[in-house]
Amino acid sequence: MIELTHIHRNFQVGDQVVHALDDVTLNIAAGEYVSIMGPSGSGKSTLLNLLGLLDRPTSGTYRLNGRDVTSLSDIEQARVRNHEIGFVFQMFHLVPRLTAEENVELPLMLAGMPVEERRKKVASALKDLGLEARSHHRPEQLSGGQRQRVAIARATVTEPRVLLADEPTGNLDHKSGEDVIHILEQLNQRGITLIIVTHDLEMGQRAKRQLRMLDGRLHSDHSDGQPAELDHGAS
Amino acid sequence: MALHSADIARFSWGALRGYPTRTVLMLVAMAIGVSAVVVLTSLGEGARLYVMDKFASLGTNLIIVIPGRSETAGINPSTMMGETPRDLTLDDALALTRSYKVRRISPINVGSARVTHAGRARDTVILGTSAEMLAIRHWELAQGKFIPKMDLDRATSVAVIGKKIRDELFGAERAIGKWLRIGDRRFRVIGIMGSEGRSIGVDVQEIVMIPVASAQQLFNTSSVFRILVEAKTREAIEPVKQFIIDTLQKRHQGKKDVTVITQDAVLATFDRILGALTYAVGGIAAISLAVAGILIMNVMLVAVSQRTAEIGLLKALGASPRHIITLILAEAFLLSSLGAIAGYLLGQLGSWIIRYAFPVLPAYAPAWAVLISLLVAIVTGLLFSLMPARRAARLDPVQALSRR
DSSP: OEEEEEEEEEEEETTEEEEEEEEEEEEEOTTOEEEEEOOTTSSHHHHHHHHTTSSOOSEEEEEETTEEOTTOOHHHHHHHHHHHEEEEOTTOOOOTTSOHHHHHHHHHHHTTOOHHHHHHHHHHHHHHTTOGGGTTOOGGGSOHHHHHHHHHHHHHTTOOSEEEEESTTTTSOHHHHHHHHHHHHHHHHTTOEEEEEOSOHHHHTTSSEEEEEETTEEEEEEETTBOOBOOTTTO | OOOOHHHHHHHHHHHHHHSHHHHHHHHHHHHHHHHHHHHHHHHHHHHHHHHHHHHHTTOSSEEEEEESOOOSSSOOHHHHHTOOOOOBOHHHHHHTTOSTTEEEEEEEEEEEEEEEETTEEEEEEEEEEOTTHHHHTTOOEEEEOOSOOOOTTOOOOEEEEEHHHHHHHHTTSOOTTOEEEETTEEEEEEEEEOGGGBOSSOBGGGEEEEEHHHHHHHTTOSOBSEEEEEESSSTTHHHHHHHHHHHHHHHTTTOOOEEEEEHHHHHHHHHHHHHHHHHHHHHHHHHHHHHHHHHHHHHHHHHHHHTHHHHHHHHHTTOOHHHHHHHHHHHHHHHHHHHHHHHHHHHHHHHHHHHHHOTTSOOOOOHHHHHHHHHHHHHHHHHHHHHHHHHHHHOOHHHHHHOO
């Protein structure tokens, strides 16, 4: 479903070129549960941004569902983000002046979906996450866990195939973090491809497939607890 | 993926309400700009209408004949010859009645003399004129009669005096029928002029009017100062003007030595001057609109940087650059049109206050000024928001979202 081949992503910092991603080749099948771990600056966030079409690679190709998405225009990429990818952020990124309901409605609004249809989808997305009673609350009136659940509702309301989560529990207490992880895992069990970036070893190890980044390279790729050291450039 | 316009409106409205201080400040800036245009143009327009009205009260279809030729080219043969222009006479005035297009004429003479009655004296303007003057100038008597209809060259000793003159010379005493002295001659008061006759230049309450022939004797002259001619219709003004020039040329041995002014020409000149003045103040006020536009740009820039995360998020959720530009411009449009409407109302209130304070001034903002100011407000609001909107659209979502 996700095919990255020889992806490079360079940043110009002063007169130095930083290789945030250095020849990454990676395949992720539909329905997989993948965690990406690694120290800061290892390129894991850059990888997630690339997967989410928020950033473009310097070279290499990215095929999503068989389609080369690296060469798409801004407008087409926006459409792909809207329809096929859901984001969950560490900072939740809810719009503070909008209610939970309105926040969840945003991607559907951007898709230009008719209002009645939107209302139904939003209501069912909030219900799935146990937020019916909170639908008219603004983010400031919600707890951290509730906010992240609203953010998940917003990420899933468009029924995307891929859910990208960047430190989804990073700003939550342990209990709420557990809840959020459970929700994400349930979504994965229902068929969504879940990719989580995290520092948290315990959380990372729950994933069936664990990727470890180091210095912009894919350092290791364990599947179901069986280590499989990568031979760089060979896979 | 096209946004619904209802969604755009709702989202922008929400954004405006989300930052009330910013929104109110912007609205005030815009409103001041628009209201300045409305108030200043209404003031200019009011002044124009006021002056027009005053000129109209000089008389309708009025033509004024002045002795001497006013040439724009300073020197003409007559100046070289040392000739002085021939004076206008009462016969000239009579000759002008011989066109069916002329309704009435009135020669006038003006001078200054001492008016006395029972030991009280006052120096004042003496106007020698005829019975027709009352109708030509749309004056109304407060009391008594005006100078009677009679031959122009008959010098009778009657006088019509202004109210103020009466108050000063007669006090509470009845003036009609009493005698007073003007210079060394005695006149009988037959009428009093009230305040209705007030018009530019002369306050009829402060003058004394006597028959034109009497004034000629008083000032020891055989000429007249001006001849006022009233044409029957507006269309007749031009032919009458030509008739006057031809007639007087014939009577003056072929010399074109009079100047004929039509009231229309004077009106048109004033109309042009004051109209230009209105445009000018409107233009100055429009500068404040441009300032408001720049303010909008600044505030929208701040808004964009304030809402970096929000814009980044919208992008992550599938907003294309065009969506972002649409949303920011919609916000600016909403802001500037609300500001413009507030300014319009404020401006109308301002001109109402002017009208209330100065009832003589018909201070109504002309429609063109209102329309242009609203349009300029909205267009500048949009134009100056283009740059912030583009910047927002170019925003890098990665950076926008990673700011913590």
